[in-house]
Amino acid sequence: MSESFYTDKRAVKRAFERAASSYDAAAVLQREVADRMAERLDYIKLVPARILDAGSGTGYASPMLRARYPEAQLIELDLAPAMLALSRDKGTGRGVRKWLNLFERHRAVHVCGDIEHLPLASESVDLVWSNLALQWCNTPDAALAECQRVLRPGGLMMFSTLGPDTLKELRAAFEGVDGHSHVNRFIDMHDIGDALVHSGFSTPVMDMELITMTYPDARSVMRDLKAIGAHNVTEGRPAGMMGKSAWRKVVAQYERFRHAGELPCTYEVVYGHAWKPDSRPGARLPDGSQVIEFRRRPGA
Known part of the structure; x- marks a missing residue:
């Protein structure tokens, strides 16, 4: 998966900086997906000494991860x-209460950094957890390679991201309005699976589900996206405000999707996990699979 989606990283950072105060109130999807990811850990045999929450946001996953490990x-x-x-x-x-909280949080470390260039030592963590963050990467291959680099042998990466059917109604509503990009683009699940293997991960497991949220009108959809910092940050987006006639066309085209009095907003949520192989002969991954080393016989 070599395609780059040309996200303006400075715009991503600004968007999430501005959305920080409104994020928790609007991040319904992010919390739901994190909860569903956490349930998947029930089937994983792993006792990590160090966990990286890559794209941690306001820290929703922190209590779940710390309670489990x-x-x-x-x-x-x-x-x-x-x-x-x-x-x-x-x-x-x-x-x-304040001092108890400080005592409980003494093992947490907060790092400002980019998933595509992790400021961590190689082979320094046992679990990389990343909830709905990979879609903001310019080159997801680089992010996966970085996660593979910082994992110790036998470590696990568990993540969620968004697939190409995400915001399909909104994308259709903007179709033909002008020549600009108005909706972020997302990567196909199979391409992510291929990229995991290419990055050196073993036994990747991928699956997908559609989650549909509903809104009373198109403006509410856009307001929620802005509140979580998820509005359009692609290169080629329009520089200024949209005109009234163009917006009326967007609203009219979105109205075609209205059902039972509500406008749908679909998210294709992609889940995945994969292991960093342990290269020692006979070593087993926590999922029970064995690493087998093949050697050529002398003279063969």
Whole structure:
């Protein structure tokens, strides 16, 4: 998977910086997907010493990961400092409660960084967890390769991202309005699976589901996307405000999808996990599969 989607990373960072204060109230999908990802950990045999939450946002996954792996050190990494600041400050209060929270959080580390260029040492974490963050990468291959690099042999990457049917109604609504890009593009599940193998991961498991949210009107869809920092950040997006006539056309085209009084907004959620192989002869991955080393016989 070599295609780059030319996301303006500076615009991504600005969008999430601005959305930090409104993010938690609007991030319904992100919380739901994180909960579904956490359920998948029930079937994974892994006791990580260090976890990287890559694209941690405001830290929703932190309590779940720390409850499941209480002895592990958690590293929360995000591109937007404001998101990390909110995560760091969550739960703090006055008096005894404040000190208890500080004691409970002493193993958490907050790092501002880019998934495509992780500021971590090679083979330094046992679990990479990434919920709905890979879709913001310019070259997802680079992000997967970086996650593979920082994982220890036998470590696991578990992630979710968005597939190409995401926001299909909104994309159709903008069709023919002008020559600009108005909706972010997303990568096919099979391409991500191929990229995992190409990056050196073993036994990747991929699946997908469609989650549809409903809204009273098109403006509410756009408002929610902005509130979570997920509005259009592709190169080629329009520089200024859309004119009234163009917006009326968008609204009219979106109305074709209205059902039972609501406008749908579809998300194709892609889930995946894969292991970093342990190259020692006879080593087994936590899922029970064995690493077998083949040697050529002398003179063969």
